[in-house]
Amino acid sequence: MSLATPLRTPAEPAAPAGSATMRRNNLALVLRHLQHQGPRSRADIVVETRLSKATVSSLVAELVDRGLVREGALRQEGAIGRPARILEVDGSRVGALGLEVNVDYIAVFGRDLGGQILVRRRVAFDAMNATPDEALSRLAVMTREALAEMTRRGAVPAGITVAIPGLIDVARGHVLLAPNLGWREVPVAERLAAELGAGIPVRVDNDANLSALAEFREGSAAGTADLVYLTGEVGVGGGVIVGGRLLRGPDGFAGEVGHMSVDPGGIECGCGRRGCWETKVGLAALVRLATPDQGYAAPGPVPDPEVRLAGILDMAAAGDQPTHLAFAEVGRWLGLGCSILVNLFNPHVLVLGGYFARVAQFVVPTAQAELDRLVLAGQAGMCRIEASTLGFEAAVRGGCGVAIERVLDDPTSVPPVTVVQSGIR
Template identity: 60%
Template sequence: MNHSRADGRTTDSPSRGGAAGVPADQATVRRSNLALVLRHVSVYGPCSRSAVAVATGLNKTTVTSLVNELQARGLVKETGPQHAGSVGRPSVALVLDGSGVGALGVEVNVDYIAAFATDLAGRVLADRRIGFDAMGSSPERSLDELARVVERTVADLDRIGIAPAGITVAVPGLIDTTTGTVVVAPNLGWRGVAVAERLSQADIRADIPIAVDNDANLAALAEFTSGVAAGTPDLVYLTGEVGVGGGIISGGRLLGGADGFAGEVGHVMVDPSGESCRCGRVGCWETKVGLAALVRMATPDRAYGIGRQLVRDPEERLAEIEQRRAEGDPRVEAALAEVGRWLGLGAATLVNLFNPRVIVLGGYFARLADRLIPAAQEELVRLSITGAADRCRFIASDLGFGAASRGAAGVVVERALADPTAIAIRHPSHRGA
């Protein structure tokens, strides 16, 4: 029988030490070994049990027991005989399964809510975005809408037999990840908003763990694992939304800082005499390069906060800007030149601080990269430490506005790979001793 834990996960039965009555130290070792085998299969599969034993250093009997348990949890499956060209009986190949286990990432941003779901093997199960005016809505109304999107997506997964292993919510702000609370999100007007607590009251299973994290950090993880700069150990990701956030990968690891607040690059002051920012200060970088700044300069009649407007997805705003650009509107070209210049100025500071090899431009930056990158690169070269800019380049993301929700789902997958015991037993007859 499963029992809910404080963090929302389940164990197979109650015990004082570990899962299934195993003493704590043995449970920890087994959990670690399960993760070791699962990760090997996920990276190197199809592979045989013997190959897993050789690669991990575990004996064959232990590997067989671990594989049986991973099969019971629906995480590994057999694909048939594997012929390696040698004489003798062919071995049975193992591959990552996870077809019945889902990972859900959702994002709430200024003008949309997005959801992205995969199974643990990476098959995309849901990818949707709806226009929503979170900037003009109360936190309560925004959370209600977010809960509806989560409920709908979880219900869709349930209909196809997928059990979510977790939900991660991306929010553009400073996040207390231990409690799932948004400390402050200036562009949403949120302060001290308990996102995880609200979603725990939604119409979804109570044992689905819910986490909350910064949108730029999650997007940076998505870029690092599956984006245009995948595997680059030192990169900076810039969100390119109404607000501008940064996710920093340094030495192959996400840079979080002492409180997890690292990367709030949009609120670095670049112009002491500039525009007021929603954070309460003046001249923040995002007031120069955020989508709201571009819209204000390129299509002033459509600026955020001007009159009563229909809720518009950022893609719609960009389509209008591109249309006016194609029609030769000089305001659009001037706006793009101005944004590109300020983008390079701020990026020069990031290059001097973090020495990345790549600056990945997300959101609307990616959509308009052909015009923004040349101006930004020129300013970067002018202001960076000699040599650093020569070894760093801008590159446009191909993940669009879904990078954060994709990264959020990826975090769920990573946690499942790191702790397979968090996934409930589905086929008890396959479980090993």
């Protein structure tokens, strides 16, 4: 695995392939060009991509046959000559699915190539006290339901990406270690693909990495070349974008910021060590401080995190002093940890996701003040802390985006419409 994964943007178009044997690359070039630049005529594409007229005509015909491009209205190309048919990306036929298994919920999110949301669902699930097989079986049930809904709406599922909070071998689709889930060496991609039996490619990635990708592409800080995204769940992870690239590290394990040791004498973390940052700022820490009788060790079913937060926010709105003290405590530790990240990566923005975004008004002022106090570079190295607008959907949105990127990189992964209609796969 490489040190960093490049993120394509409209400002970085792919270069045209120089050989007819690289047809797939040329298909991707034309498809991405239409996606980034908007509707174009064949003549426009010839000029802007520097591909030949015959090549563009052939590539467009194939993209239309695969249902990825459609012909639109006629446009007059100047004072003389016949009108040109406008081409545009057809996003309705191709779908992608993002999935997530976290400590207290399972989520699915699907949309088509054009960005239309086809399915979204999150259910409470006690993954901490379930076996990997139980969690993956539940995930498979939700996935089959989501795929059926996407198919009903006319979208061919082109790919699935699963977000897991832990160390992931992306190449194999294995979860090497997910401390808060109690998972070790779980072949998630293989097991889910076998459960589905649908022949759809399944990838697995770290939840914070996928969330950072989503934030970079569509969040409140979209396009910011240097940012750090923090997941706000029971565990805390970090997705780091440096120079417009996702930082993975040589083995793909970069971003495990929740396990920075900030208090060696603190409580035991799910990883077995003491005083990890997530034990100070994770959702379990806030619940323990604000509602100790309803902590994660309390008997009974584990509620959805939104339900937990609703009760705590109600208490804060009513002026409950212990709740406000709990927010202040989390805010202080959040600022301390963020200062370490700013000193390391010098980002322009720190984006708070998950539950952090929901309680931002109570924790960000304290965290920002602590960050400003502790950043070594002072004003020269200042960065702002802001709440994500993607909430608990960031990871599944990022996973969905990864599957869509695969189609844009390889349009031949989508079968022609004629093949699908004839029932041939």
